[in-house]
Amino acid sequence: MQAYAGRILHVDLSTGKVGTETLNEALAKQYIGGIGLGIYLLMKHSKPGTDAFSPDNPLIFATGPLSGTMGPTAGNGYAVVSKSPATGGVAESKAHGFFGPELKRAGYDAVVFSGKSEKLVYAWIDDDTVHLMDAQHLKGKSPNETDTAIREELGDYYIRVSAIGEAGEKLVRFASIINDEFRAVGRTGMGAVMGSKNLKAVAVRGTKDVNVADLEGFKEFIKMIHERMKGPATRKYRTLGTPENVLVLNALAALPTRNFTQATFEGAEKVSGEYLNEHYVKKIIGCATCAMRCDHIAVVPEGPYKGSTSRMEFECLWALGPSCGVDRLDAIIEAMRLCNHYGVDGISAGVTVGFAMDLYENGILTKDKTDGMDLRFGNHEALIEMIKGIGSRSGWLGDVLAEGTKLAAEKIGKSANQYAPHIKGLELPGYDIRGLKTAALGFAVSFRGACHLRSGAYSPDVKGKVNRFKIEKGRGKIVMENEDLYNAIDSLILCKFSRGTYYDGLDDMAKYYSLATGIEANAEDLRKAGERINNLARLFNIREGVGTREYDTLPPKITSVPIPDEGVAKGSFVNKEEFELGLDDYYEVRGWTKQGVPTVTKLEELDLGRFAHIVKKKGEK
Amino acid sequence: MAKLHERKFVSADPEKCVGCSVCEYACSMVKEKTYNPTKARVRVIRLGPLVNLAVACRLCEDPACVAACPRDALSQEENTGIIVVDDDKCNGCGWCIEGCDYGAIMLHPERKVVYVCDTCKEEGKPQCVEWCPEEALDFVTADVLAQKARRNAVKKLFQESQEEPTEK
Numbered sequence: 133m134q135a136y137a138g139r140i141l142h143v144d145l146s147t148g149k150v151g152t153e154t155l156n157e158a159l160a161k162q163y164i165g166g167i168g169l170g171i172y173l174l175m176k177h178s179k180p181g182t183d184a185f186s187p188d189n190p191l192i193f194a195t196g197p198l199s200g201t202m203g204p205t206a207g208n209g210y211a212v213v214s215k216s217p218a219t220g221g222v223a224e225s226k227a228h229g230f231f232g233p234e235l236k237r238a239g240y241d242a243v244v245f246s247g248k249s250e251k252l253v254y255a256w257i258d259d260d261t262v263h264l265m266d267a268q269h270l271k272g273k274s275p276n277e278t279d280t281a282i283r284e285e286l287g288d289y290y291i292r293v294s295a296i297g298e299a300g301e302k303l304v305r306f307a308s309i310i311n312d313e314f315r316a317v318g319r320t321g322m323g324a325v326m327g328s329k330n331l332k333a334v335a336v337r338g339t340k341d342v343n344v345a346d347l348e349g350f351k352e353f354i355k356m357i358h359e360r361m362k363g364p365a366t367r368k369y370r371t372l373g374t375p376e377n378v379l380v381l382n383a384l385a386a387l388p389t390r391n392f393t394q395a396t397f398e399g400a401e402k403v404s405g406e407y408l409n410e411h412y413v414k415k416i417i418g419c420a421t422c423a424m425r426c427d428h429i430a431v432v433p434e435g436p437y438k439g440s441t442s443r444m445e446f447e448c449l450w451a452l453g454p455s456c457g458v459d460r461l462d463a464i465i466e467a468m469r470l471c472n473h474y475g476v477d478g479i480s481a482g483v484t485v486g487f488a489m490d491l492y493e494n495g496i497l498t499k500d501k502t503d504g505m506d507l508r509f510g511n512h513e514a515l516i517e518m519i520k521g522i523g524s525r526s527g528w529l530g531d532v533l534a535e536g537t538k539l540a541a542e543k544i545g546k547s548a549n550q551y552a553p554h555i556k557g558l559e560l561p562g563y564d565i566r567g568l569k570t571a572a573l574g575f576a577v578s579f580r581g582a583c584h585l586r587s588g589a590y591s592p593d594v595k596g597k598v599n600r601f602k603i604e605k606g607r608g609k610i611v612m613e614n615e616d617l618y619n620a621i622d623s624l625i626l627c628k629f630s631r632g633t634y635y636d637g638l639d640d641m642a643k644y645y646s647l648a649t650g651i652e653a654n655a656e657d658l659r660k661a662g663e664r665i666n667n668l669a670r671l672f673n674i675r676e677g678v679g680t681r682e683y684d685t686l687p688p689k690i691t692s693v694p695i696p697d698e699g700v701a702k703g704s705f706v707n708k709e710e711f712e713l714g715l716d717d718y719y720e721v722r723g724w725t726k727q728g729v730p731t732v733t734k735l736e737e738l739d740l741g742r743f744a745h746i747v748k749k750k751g752e753k
Numbered sequence: 754m755a756k757l758h759e760r761k762f763v764s765a766d767p768e769k770c771v772g773c774s775v776c777e778y779a780c781s782m783v784k785e786k787t788y789n790p791t792k793a794r795v796r797v798i799r800l801g802p803l804v805n806l807a808v809a810c811r812l813c814e815d816p817a818c819v820a821a822c823p824r825d826a827l828s829q830e831e832n833t834g835i836i837v838v839d840d841d842k843c844n845g846c847g848w849c850i851e852g853c854d855y856g857a858i859m860l861h862p863e864r865k866v867v868y869v870c871d872t873c874k875e876e877g878k879p880q881c882v883e884w885c886p887e888e889a890l891d892f893v894t895a896d897v898l899a900q901k902a903r904r905n906a907v908k909k910l911f912q913e914s915q916e917e918p919t920e921k
Contacts, residue, residue: 201788202778230774237789290791313802339862341787351782358886415803418773423886425771429802441802 133157134345135197135648136165140173141240143255143262145329146187146247150262155241160197161651162739164658165241167224168623168665170194170213173244174222175668175743180675184217184321185303185328187248193235193294193334194243196625198648200236200342201350204357206644207421208233209625210294216320217305217328218480218536219557219581221673221683223320227294228419228627229312234292237338245329252301254282254333259340267332272298274473275310275333282335295333296323297475302525303327304534306480306559310472314427314443315419318477320558320580321536345650353647357633361424365632369426370416374446374629375405378454381563384594385701387450388564390457390509391483391490392553392687395564395695399459408444408461419627426629430465437466444468447584450562451482452519456489457509467512467519474523480536483559485518487537488529490551496544503527550688556581556678566690567701568593569603573714574611576684577728579669585628587614601701603710608718616662623665664738667722667730674729675746681728684715760834761892763795763870763879765807769889772797772805776881776890783873783880791862794870795881795890807881807890810836810857810870818869821852827867835874840866 142151155169163169170192177190192213198206210232216223235243238259245255249264252271256263270278279293293311300307300323307323308316317323326332344350360366368376381387382400389397401407408430418425432440442465452458452467471478491497492507499505507514521530532540538557541548553560558581565572574589575582584590589611593600598607617638621628624641634640638655646653673679686706694703719726723734732744774797777790785792795809812834819827819836826842827849829835836858843866849858850867858869872892873879882890893901 202775202782207778207788237791339789339791341785341789341792343787347782347786358884361886416771417799417802417805418771418887420774421778422773423775425773425887427802431803443802 133160134343134650135201136160137195137236137239137241139240141243141257141262143243143245143264144247145245145249145253145264145331148264157651160241160649161653161657162661162664164620164623164645164661165196165199166194166209166211166226166623166625167213168619168661169242170211170224171222171665171669171672173242174213174215175672177244177246178215182215184215184220184325187329188246189215189325191245191322191325191329191331192242193245195232195236195241196623197645198624200233200338201344201648202354202421203350203644203648204354204361204421204423205419205627205630206624208419209627210235211622211625212309212317212322214322214325215676216557216580217303217324218321218538219678221556221581221676221678222579222669223322223325224580224622225317225319225322226622226625227309227311227315227317228422229315230420231292231294231311231315231336232625233342233420234336234338236342237340238336239338239340243334245331248328249330252330252332254295254335255331256286257334257336259338270332271301274298275475276313276472278333279311279313282333286335288337291335291337293333293335295475296326297473297523299474299476299523299534300324300327301332302534304474304476304522304525305536305539306477306484308475308477310475314472316472316477318479319583321477323475344648346647350647353644358423360633360635361630366424366630369629370424372405372409373416373426373428373444375408375428375444375449377446377562378404378450379406380594384567385695385697385699386564386568386594387454388560388562389454391455391486391551392560392564392566392689392693393490394697395567395701396697396699397454397459400454402459403449403453403461403464405446408449412444412461412465422627424630430461432462432465435462437462440466440469442468442472447561448478448482451479451486452515453482455482455486455562456515457486458512458515459510460512463512463515467515470516470519470523474519476519476523479561480559481519481522483553484522484533484537484540485515487540487551487553488518488533489514491544491548494551496546496548496551497529502529553687553689554582555685555687556683558582560687563590564695564701565686566693566695566706567704568600569706569710570598570600570607570610572686572690572706572711573603573607573718574614576686576711577611577715577718579666579673585618587611587618588628589614601704603706603714605713605717607714608721611718612721615666616659619662619665620658623661660738664740667735667738667740668743670728670730671740671743671746679728681715681719681726684728686711759894760812761872761894762812762834763809763872763882764891764893764898766889766891767804767806769887770797770805770807771887771889772799773886775884775886776807779881779884783876794868796856808855808857809881811855812836817852817854818849818858821848823848833872833874835871836869838867838869840864843867
């Protein structure tokens with residue numbers, strides 16, 4: 133087995149004890165790496181009912197099989213897996229950049245952090261040596277400041293650092309972990325779990341070789357992908373970037389505006405990818421080993437936010453912009469910079485502020501709760517102040533919103549939950565799923581909560597491959613197939629921006645995997661691994677009591693407030709009947725019960741028989 | 754006899770370099786048959802998101818590395834300007850590393866002798882240049898670099914002089 137390191141590192145933060153275990157080939161092939169391996173290790177090393185912030189909740193950093201090779205995008209990623217403080221279910225998030233390959237070169241396929249340090253520390257992984265270093269002087273520092281300080285004090289410029297900011301330390305439930313200044317393990321609150329362990333950062337220096345099984349064949353393969361990366365499959369990411377979506381979705385009346393009140397934004401032109409690139413983007417840079425580059429670095433040239441610099445992508449731009457009714461890119465860039473500064477997920481942060489603005493406009497939050505702030509939609513100064521409040525948990529409202537929309541709605545009370553745009557506790561991304569109904573089904577059944585990247589089910593809707601205004605039989609299959617594909621992608625840790633360069637889909641990916649690892653695998657092996665991973669994630673959620681049908685829901689606004697905008701989408705929302713039909717259809721193709729529970733037969737088919745006790749009722753054998 | 758300006762070296766264009774480090778991986782693949790940037794002869798520096806540059810040996814005239822070596826382990830090829838390391842003489846003392854203004858000569862992590870870009874002499878042309886997806890790397894002489902800089906300067910001047918009236 134090549135390309136894999138063949139080792140998993142265990143670090144007990146309570147005792148400082150460090151050990152390694154071997155990763156064998158059979159396990160590697162079954163779970164691939166990345167989120168697959170991570171979810172397996174989570175299942176293995178956690179006990180049912182453990183709170184996300186308990187020292188017993190393991191925090192797992194996993195590289196992919198290709199991390200550390202020259203493989204474009206797959207060479208540069210890592211995934212973080214744990215139990216989510218936002219959803220209470222399985223959490224996973226990935227980031228690219230330069231950190232992942234460094235961890236692989238240090239000789240690890242995964243690192244499992246358990247326990248809780250007494251004081252704030254950072255883990256210094258120097259190839260085979262692991263030290264827990266005092267980090268009290270780094271308290272309150274941003275991930276980027278932490279990165280710089282650690283490289284400075286350890287005296288090696290090429291050390292790579294993955295760190296939390298103040299938000300992670302203060303257990304903001306959607307806190308992120310950031311490497312390389314802008315690359316975020318953004319979703320599902322992994323930064324908060326890290327903070328709960330008093331782990332400020334993971335610093336790595338890896339100097340070992342990463343070898344592939346067939347160097348010549350691998351070289352030819354990546355040469356081919358490099359060429360494809362210069363072609364049409366990546367055009368969007370290399371030119372306008374994902375903010376291109378602003379005008380595309382706006383034209384479809386699928387751009388959620390003012391917390392899913394409208395589906396078009398009158399300020400769309402001003403926050404479009406076109407406008408962003410013309411006025412703000414200074415340079416487009418790339419991650420390690422990538423031949424396409426996509427990081428649009430935006431700098432505000434003038435005005436109150438002059439000099440503010442951040443990478444900009446669609447989702448966060450949407451959350452901090454249209455979702456809050458804000459039509460100023462300079463303020464959006466500053467808000468994004470602050471999200472990276474505090475270390476919070478830009479999607480959840482923006483959506484949460486938009487939610488609070490909605491409550492304010494509807495009289496549920498009043499000025500006595502906002503410290504006198506005029507929290508109306510479109511107030512960019514209020515947006516900035518709220519991000520600061522959330523990131524540092526300051527002020528009554530900042531502290532409440534730091535819990536995420538689900539728990540914040542419970543704390544605020546009244547009818548606040550009617551306005552909360554989350555699924556399973558994770559905030560919705562920027563697609564108005566009232567008129568993108570395959571996506572609605574995909575978001576509802578996603579194991580990590582509302583997410584466009586668990587199945588990419590918005591794609592058939594946006595591209596017009598299906599009637600996006602209804603859910604009908606067959607959508608379950610579309611969602612399932614895409615989920616299984618995306619699970620394989622996230623376990624190989626291929627960047628989804630590059631997915632179009634694999635012209636033959638899983639066939640190409642299997643070839644890529646086999647050339648690197650020497651493990652024979654075909655498209656069906658990868659697909660089945662994807663299905664296995666989805667079922668295992670579902671099992672984890674069932675084990676934690678959040679994995680059955682009643683948790684596969686949609687927010688009230690999606691199911692009861694019709695799109696008001698004149699045009700193609702007017703009047704659309706997801707009705708109960710079609711939604712239930714969609715769930716039935718999805719569970720059926722998955723081989724699950726009506727309750728959304730995998731059957732023992734299905735589990736055995738996927739070599740998950742050892743976990744069958746989770747789905748058996750008490751007394752059943 | 755080759756003149757100095759005919760010596761070609763690997764140069765990165767700061768406008769085009771995006772810091773992706775494909776060059777480092779390509780270098781280790783070609784030279785070391787593995788993937789390991791810590792064994793690459795070209796290295797990328799990212800000082801911030803807007804400042805990225807790959808650096809390799811510049812084939813200096815009167816190279817400081819050669820002059821600094823107390824064991825005569827380094828020499829410069831007359832024709833190509835490539836720095837040649839005599840592995841038997843080198844004891845990894847690092848005086849050459851201190852002498853180099855560019856950090857282009859490095860101590861090999863395993864062999865414990867210094868190593869430096871040889872412009873892929875055996876492969877015919879530098880493979881990092883071949884692989885660079887941004888075409889940011891060039892295999893050029895100092896003279897050609899100067900020509901390029903001049904051309905760009907003049908282009909810019911003309912653009913500015915042409916833009917000005919239309920703006921008013």
